[in-house]
Amino acid sequence: MATSAFKSMALFLIPVIMAQALLITSCRAELKRFEHPAKSDGSISLLAVGDWGRRGSYNQSQVAYQMGRIGEELDIDFVISVGDNFYDSGLADVDDKAFMESFTNIYTAESLQKQWYSVLGNHDYRGNAVAQLDPALRIIDSRWLCMRSFMVDAEIAQFFFVDTTPFIKKYWVNPKRRHYDWRGVAPREEYMTSVLKDVELALKESTAIWKVVVGHHAIRSVSEHGDSIELVNLLLPMLKAYGVDLYINGHDHCLEHISSNDSPIQFLTSGGGSKAWRGVFTPTTERLQFFYDGQGFLSLKLTKSDAEMMFYDISGSILHRWSIAKLLYSHIYS
Numbered sequence: 001m002a003t004s005a006f007k008s009m010a011l012f013l014i015p016v017i018m019a020q021a022l023l024i025t026s027c028r029a030e031l032k033r034f035e036h037p038a039k040s041d042g043s044i045s046l047l048a049v050g051d052w053g054r055r056g057s058y059n060q061s062q063v064a065y066q067m068g069r070i071g072e073e074l075d076i077d078f079v080i081s082v083g084d085n086f087y088d089s090g091l092a093d094v095d096d097k098a099f100m101e102s103f104t105n106i107y108t109a110e111s112l113q114k115q116w117y118s119v120l121g122n123h124d125y126r127g128n129a130v131a132q133l134d135p136a137l138r139i140i141d142s143r144w145l146c147m148r149s150f151m152v153d154a155e156i157a158q159f160f161f162v163d164t165t166p167f168i169k170k171y172w173v174n175p176k177r178r179h180y181d182w183r184g185v186a187p188r189e190e191y192m193t194s195v196l197k198d199v200e201l202a203l204k205e206s207t208a209i210w211k212v213v214v215g216h217h218a219i220r221s222v223s224e225h226g227d228s229i230e231l232v233n234l235l236l237p238m239l240k241a242y243g244v245d246l247y248i249n250g251h252d253h254c255l256e257h258i259s260s261n262d263s264p265i266q267f268l269t270s271g272g273g274s275k276a277w278r279g280v281f282t283p284t285t286e287r288l289q290f291f292y293d294g295q296g297f298l299s300l301k302l303t304k305s306d307a308e309m310m311f312y313d314i315s316g317s318i319l320h321r322w323s324i325a326k327l328l329y330s331h332i333y334s
Contacts, residue, residue: 068109
């Protein structure tokens, strides 16, 4: 009788235990990880640009030319695109000619024939967002890698790419006014919870010397769109808690460098890939290091001990240069 009761209890507990194990596994979902080796000296060099895809117009071609020149000079390892990759409404499908006309045919310099790591912007979501994520585009141009949220391990640095568009509530408020491709995203609250959980786990487990988070929307900005309050409330505390060094974004069509008042985080806006000159400036309580209301892009070089970034305009002139030693950087905020 006891044996029979034990068997019955075991049969009852097995599915319960399996369900609990499945729940634990799902709670520890991880960001998709890509490995990108550093140079032989351990350093990493890259360019970051956003808000660019206009078939070469609005000075996109001029920015691309200077990116090629500076990319060769710095011997870059890869390029980061911070979103709004194709205007005005993303891609229609994987066969959309805009992909070739705004990307492949524009960024033709030899130095730019490196991996491009890209996130989606709000304009990308207005089209067929899933198309930009489709591996079929990598057959057309092998440089293209775009995902919602993922990470790149470059040895001395780890880059955490965050899909910020679904976080911005106003895009969900009046869906009839503009179409957004929420496939794979809705419902919003569940999606945000999942993304934040994945990002927090990745940041918590990271032992990289430098931690860089990339998103389309600004956390801090003095330009047209200003601070993204949803990211300030939900993402920024996590970045502070896990020692993130840099947050790179686009969305505002300008170049900005803002230093956090209470953490080591540097907020870098590189949204000058094409159409710019919005003529909007709103002061911030954070420390504004640099603001340029025009086209251009960002370079970043990381070593084990130092970080150096520079902003360039469409003539390739350096508008702003900033560098810091990691040990000093850590000591100031310890």
